[in-house]
Amino acid sequence: xxxxxxxxxxxYKPQHFWSSFLATASADRPVSIPTAPMPSSPWPSLTAAYGxxxxxxxxxxxxxxxxxxxxxxxxALALGNRTQKWDNPGWRRFLTLLEAAxxxxxxxxxxxxxxxxxxxxxxxxxxxDPAASAADLEAIRDGLxxxxxxxxxxxxxxxxxxx
Numbered sequence: 001x002x003x004x005x006x007x008x009x010x011x012y013k014p015q016h017f018w019s020s021f022l023a024t025a026s027a028d029r030p031v032s033i034p035t036a037p038m039p040s041s042p043w044p045s046l047t048a049a050y051g052x053x054x055x056x057x058x059x060x061x062x063x064x065x066x067x068x069x070x071x072x073x074x075x076a077l078a079l080g081n082r083t084q085k086w087d088n089p090g091w092r093r094f095l096t097l098l099e100a101a102x103x104x105x106x107x108x109x110x111x112x113x114x115x116x117x118x119x120x121x122x123x124x125x126x127x128x129d130p131a132a133s134a135a136d137l138e139a140i141r142d143g144l145x146x147x148x149x150x151x152x153x154x155x156x157x158x159x160x161x162x163x
Contacts, residue, residue, distance in 0.1 A: 042159030049159075062155045063148070069104030070151060072097045073114065077144045084137075095121045098144075107154055113147035 043055075050061040063070040076097035083090035098118035105111040117140055124136060 042156045045159040059152045059155060063151045066155060067151055068106060069101040072101035073147060076101060077148055080141050080144055091125060095125060107151065109150045110147045113143055117143040
């Protein structure tokens, strides 16, 4: 490879791809260069399907409707956010919701996150440690939020593509 130390100019050569492409196009046909379609905003489609509202509420309604197991996922997240103490019986209900969501979910990434969270909850419940740390509880909530965020991204992508 040769290093060029002085400025050079690129000269037009007829062998260039576009020149050969344009030379083969007939005069009676217009030449169009295909471009990727611009992604559209998903919000008009989501608003038409699920009604007006805040974006987070709208996306949660879409997840409930479009994802098998999505209703259980959103309900488990709401229950996990309300339940503060580990010895609360709400955590058993939380685990039941996670297992139901895991059985019905088809989206691989969302399903994987739900499975990891349910395994962590099952472990902590079997240990029957009523003093599970706040970090454990927050890690469980974070894992479920990650699953919800993946589902939201899938909903947004689907509606942006016009689906």
